[in-house]
Amino acid sequence: MRQQLHRPAPRRSSRLLLLLALVLGASYSNAFVSSPLLKKLAPLAHKQRCRMSAPQEEGSSSTDLHTAQSSLSLNRADLLKRTLRAASSFSLVWLTGQREADAGEEGAPDASVEVAKESAQPAPVSPPATAPGPLKTAYDYAVPYDGVRVPLGNFRGKAVVVCNAKTDDPESLAQIPGLTYLTGKYSKKGLKVWVFTTEQGTFETDEDRVIRIKYYQQYGFGQYPNSLVFDKIDIVGKRADPFYKFLCKTLRNPNKIARITLNFEKFLLDANGRPVRRYPRRYTAYDMEEDVKAVLAGEPLPPPSPKLIKAWRDAYVEAERSEYAFKKGLNYYEPLGEDQRSLP
Secondary structure, three states, X not given: OOOOOOOOOOOHHHHHHHHHHHHHHHHOHHHHOOXXXXXXXXXXXXXXXXXXXXXXXXXXXXXXXXXXXXXXXXXXXXXXXXXXXXXXXXXXXXXXXXXHHHHHHHHOOOHHHHHHHHHHOOOOOOOOOOOOOOOOOHHHOEEEEOOEEEEHHHHOOOEEEEEEEOOOOOOHHHHHHHHHHHHHHHHHHOEEEEEEEOOOOOOOOOOHHHHHHHHHHHHOOOOOOOEEEEOOOOOOOOOOOHHHHHHHHHOOOOOOOOOOOEOOOEEEEOOOOOEEEEEXXXXXXXXXXXXXXXXXXXXXXXXXXXHHHHHHHHHHHHHHHOOOEOOEOOOEOOOOOHHHHOOO
């Protein structure tokens, strides 16, 4: 009677290993064929199979037992082969992915290292703040005289009185003689007086050269280079001459108004060409004498007199009512905008 072969039940781990091997072997069958590890293991597996299948010199009574054992060995060898095949394929895929990950890590530096490097680097130094440029003065500008723009730096003085005038304004009879008085008394000490006429406001009928002749003949004013009557310029609005824009922007009047409001407003400049005080229409050059003397001597200005304060209050009212005030749209006009220029 044949000896019955009792094959031990496979362990659960063996079942799981077999299932993993089958799944991996089916999934990576194309990857492990060229695996170097499989090529090394294949001869060993073949040798083991031949050894186990060789006939043994034992009694015929044990032939079936040997056959069953050989069959079992072959099944185990086949299982081992599949397991090794799947393991080698899995290892190959895993190693390939690991190498790619390592290569990626080598190409991208570690974030912690980058943070350490950034913290080790010195903080960027901001460039030093540039010092503001020198303030502009009256001597940085040029104005027209006899048809040519000339630099005001050619007429420097220790003190300068600047006045906008109008020939046919009755206030000329009070203002121009006072300017002539200051020029005659203080020109040798360094005083200069600049007068500017304009077409804005009430119409100026005379030409520039005729105006200079009239001022000299009627008032004795206009002795070059101490007292000058420059060519007509715009003194208010967007087209105002840059020199007058500089004056008005630098020093507003006590009424908090920057632009010129009336004829014969005056500015007093120091030796550097900076405006230091501003005077209204009906405040004459005679009244400015103490301020002029202080600037010529390089001394601080005296406090504004009550007369000056009152004159500015009166000027505020006069600017609303007088025909000699500059009124936009009435006696001076702004240039047309681009949309208005296209109108017929």
